[in-house]
Amino acid sequence: MRVIGCLPQRSVIWRMSTSRVAEFSIALTRYLDGNGAATGPLPGFAAAPADLLPLYRGMLRTRSFDAKAVALQRTGRLGTFASSLGQEAVGVGAASAMAAEDVLLPSFRDQAAQLWRGVTPLELLLYWGGDERGSDFAGPREDFPICVPVASHVPHAAGVALAMKLRGEARAALCLIGDGATSKGDFYEALNIAGVWRLPLVVVVANNQWAISVPRAAQSAGETLAQKAIAAGVPGEQVDGNDVIAVRDGVARALERARSGGGASLIEALTYRLTDHTTADDARRYRDDAEVTPHWHGEPVARLRQYLVANGVWSREDEEHALAGAAGEIEQAAQAFLATGPQPLSAMFDHLFARLPASLRSQRDAALGGEADNG
Amino acid sequence: MADATLVEAIDLALARAMQEDARVLVLGEDVGRDGGVFRATDGLLARFGPGRVLDTPLAEGAIAGLSVGLAAQGFRPVAEIQFMGFAYATIDQMLNHAARLRTRTRGRLSCPMVLRTPCGGGVHAPEHHSESGEACFTNIPGLRIVVPSSPRRGYGLLLAAIRDPDPVLFLEPTRLYRAMREPVSDDGTALPLDQCAILREGGDVALVGWGAVVREMLAAAQQLAEEGVAAEVIDVATLVPLDAASILASVGTTGRCVICHEAPLTAGFGAEIAAQLAGPGLLSLLAPVERVTGWDVVMPLPRLERHDMPSVARIVAAARRSLRHG
Ligand SMILES: Cc1ncc(C[n+]2csc(CCOP(=O)(O)OP(=O)(O)O)c2C)c(N)n1
Ligand SMILES: [Mg+2]
Numbered sequence: 108m109r110v111i112g113c114l115p116q117r118s119v120i121w122r123m124s125t126s127r128v129a130e131f132s133i134a135l136t137r138y139l140d141g142n143g144a145a146t147g148p149l150p151g152f153a154a155a156p157a158d159l160l161p162l163y164r165g166m167l168r169t170r171s172f173d174a175k176a177v178a179l180q181r182t183g184r185l186g187t188f189a190s191s192l193g194q195e196a197v198g199v200g201a202a203s204a205m206a207a208e209d210v211l212l213p214s215f216r217d218q219a220a221q222l223w224r225g226v227t228p229l230e231l232l233l234y235w236g237g238d239e240r241g242s243d244f245a246g247p248r249e250d251f252p253i254c255v256p257v258a259s260h261v262p263h264a265a266g267v268a269l270a271m272k273l274r275g276e277a278r279a280a281l282c283l284i285g286d287g288a289t290s291k292g293d294f295y296e297a298l299n300i301a302g303v304w305r306l307p308l309v310v311v312v313a314n315n316q317w318a319i320s321v322p323r324a325a326q327s328a329g330e331t332l333a334q335k336a337i338a339a340g341v342p343g344e345q346v347d348g349n350d351v352i353a354v355r356d357g358v359a360r361a362l363e364r365a366r367s368g369g370g371a372s373l374i375e376a377l378t379y380r381l382t383d384h385t386t387a388d389d390a391r392r393y394r395d396d397a398e399v400t401p402h403w404h405g406e407p408v409a410r411l412r413q414y415l416v417a418n419g420v421w422s423r424e425d426e427e428h429a430l431a432g433a434a435g436e437i438e439q440a441a442q443a444f445l446a447t448g449p450q451p452l453s454a455m456f457d458h459l460f461a462r463l464p465a466s467l468r469s470q471r472d473a474a475l476g477g478e479a480d481n482g
Numbered sequence: 483m484a485d486a487t488l489v490e491a492i493d494l495a496l497a498r499a500m501q502e503d504a505r506v507l508v509l510g511e512d513v514g515r516d517g518g519v520f521r522a523t524d525g526l527l528a529r530f531g532p533g534r535v536l537d538t539p540l541a542e543g544a545i546a547g548l549s550v551g552l553a554a555q556g557f558r559p560v561a562e563i564q565f566m567g568f569a570y571a572t573i574d575q576m577l578n579h580a581a582r583l584r585t586r587t588r589g590r591l592s593c594p595m596v597l598r599t600p601c602g603g604g605v606h607a608p609e610h611h612s613e614s615g616e617a618c619f620t621n622i623p624g625l626r627i628v629v630p631s632s633p634r635r636g637y638g639l640l641l642a643a644i645r646d647p648d649p650v651l652f653l654e655p656t657r658l659y660r661a662m663r664e665p666v667s668d669d670g671t672a673l674p675l676d677q678c679a680i681l682r683e684g685g686d687v688a689l690v691g692w693g694a695v696v697r698e699m700l701a702a703a704q705q706l707a708e709e710g711v712a713a714e715v716i717d718v719a720t721l722v723p724l725d726a727a728s729i730l731a732s733v734g735t736t737g738r739c740v741i742c743h744e745a746p747l748t749a750g751f752g753a754e755i756a757a758q759l760a761g762p763g764l765l766s767l768l769a770p771v772e773r774v775t776g777w778d779v780v781m782p783l784p785r786l787e788r789h790d791m792p793s794v795a796r797i798v799a800a801a802r803r804s805l806r807h808g
Contacts, residue, residue, distance in 0.1 A: 186784055237787075253609075287540035290539035291540060291542075292541065319511065321540070455779040455789065470778060
């Protein structure tokens with residue numbers, strides 16, 4: 108833990124007396140350094156190195172998925188796609204801290220968390236391939252679909268948390284957003300309400316240092332994003348977002364607090380976007396390779412691999428085997444995606460309302476009647 | 483006169499406006515170093531500097547609200563919202579403030595701002611990136627709404643919008659950004675606001691629309707011409723305030739009208755045009771007014787989106803239906 112900043116002492120002149128109204132420090136949690144060496148004792152879930160293997164495999168699987176999705180996009184078979192290269196530990200760490208009955212509200216770069224939660228690679232490919240069926244998750248039925256309008260799902264997460272609280276359930280909502288999202292009113296409004304009502308909400312900010320071309324420093328003059336929690340009266344802390352153990356530990360503590368009536372938390376996971384914003388972006392327009400290259404050191408997959416190898420639970424053969432397994436699963440999903448025919452045209456109408464209103468029935472019939480003779 | 487795409491024409495108009503008027507500022511997400519996600523502001527930061535081209539934090543409501551403050555202070559802000567799907571967050575500012583500042587203060591303060599945003603479908607974009615939301619803004623008194631249908635019209639109309647003393651929502655059809663090139667002379671000449679443009683003359687049926695769908699209207703007119711039907715193609719260009727007179731004059735001759743837009747049918751802006759035809763235009767109508775629009779559905783993701791967009795075939799079919807009457 109390190110102290111990042113102290114609010115300058117505020118002096119209130121009142122009959123010559125001075126009252127200190129606020130001061131804060133922001134904790135940063137890290138268990139593995141950039142070379143994968145433990146900096147101290149690890150939390151319980153990581154006590155045995157082999158217990159970390161599922162987290163490692165989860166990150167490999169995500170990386171494999173991202174690579175395939177980008178390749179499909181580059182060959183014209185998928186729409187615009189946002190890779191999570193370099194940020195896999197945020198999603199895997201956060202989702203692995205969740206209970207199945209918690210609810211995830213993801214942004215558009217959160218496939219790591221979604222895959223961990225049981226959204227299938229096929230569903231994700233369908234969604235990014237332009238097919239709504241990809242948001243009809245067979246696995247985590249209560250999880251929200253991917254949110255594209257930045258930060259607009261943070262209030263939903265507060266609403267989900269309120270529902271849990273009203274029913275007296277020991278569950279929590281987990282909302283994933285980016286650093287840019289913390290500039291939106293939606294974020295502040297939701298966090299404020301969650302603070303006032305002590306809602307079982309955990310907001311995890313994947314601070315990957317960029318919002319498209321806008322660097323972190325141009326997004327907020329605050330020293331940290333975690334400190335935005337303080338104005339809302341909720342705990343805010345940083346974790347090393349490239350250290351999956353730190354992410355899981357920080358999120359697990361916040362979820363535990365949320366489920367046991369302790370209210371909301373904000374966690375800023377420090378990470379780095381190693382690739383373009385999306386397949387529609389060319390990051391070289393606004394940042395040099397020289398800025399990116401150093402961030403490959405300490406990236407989350409290599410970092411944990413070094414720890415696992417050093418502790419004798421992972422070998423080159425294990426790696427090859429795991430990579431082949433992940434690639435095989437993803438390739439199969441890609442084939443299934445490519446083999447999925449389009450939905451019937453009527454699907455545009457069939458899910459608008461619980462029951463299709465009469466006025467829309469005639470529009471649907473006209474649409475189905477063929478292009479040439481409908482108005 | 484160089485050929486330009488729509489997105490290049492927008493960039494040219496912005497540079498021209500900034501060069502001729504030091505009060506013009508450009509602000510928005512990624513408009514600086516990146517030159518805008520569509521490159522509509524490419525080169526402006528290098529040319530005019532960070533005091534006039536401002537990369538904002540990610541906050542659409544604030545981008546619109548800042549523009550109101552800047553405009554009231556005498557600047558001419560041109561704000562970019564990356565996609566129309568994210569412009570709905572500006573409605574509070576546009577409706578409650580930008581559009582009524584002049585009225586509220588009886589002219590003491592005004593709001594000469596332009597809010598630019600790409601709109602419309604047909605480019606296989608992600609969710610929330612393909613909507614045509616103009617009708618969410620056309621019911622805001624005091625807000626001018628302008629939609630170009632080609633590079634040249636984009637250049638001239640944007641210059642006019644920036645020079646206009648009142649707030650303008652300027653909708654740039656994403657599908658047209660790079661769809662075609664045409665000669666654009668960067669001579670600072672604006673096109674008139676508040677006027678329809680007759681893009682093709684014809685006395686049998688009027689095709690009325692705006693933005694990207696104008697291309698389908700022109701193609702439909704061509705197809706109809708091959709059948710011996712002369713269609714008039716009217717690009718509405720400024721939705722509000724509407725140049726109903728031009729439309730009524732055209733329908734006065736043809737007696738038949740097909741209104742086209744990508745936005746959903748119900749309470750789409752075509753309904754206002756139909757109401758004009760049912761009012762002052764009623765006695766010139768020889769056939770029911772036809773509307774070829776998006777269906778009343780949530781904009782489908784790319785795999786189904788083309789089924790929700792007006793096609794040439796649907797426009798031709800509607801024109802033929804209209805011609806069968808009387
Ligand atoms: C409200 C809104 N405005 C603009 C956009 C366009 N856009 C998509 S991602 C993005 C940047 C988001 O940055 P950040 O929150 O840091 O997330 P990251 O992309 O880095 O994961 C922008 C501006 C959007 N999707 N939603
Ligand atoms: Mg970011």
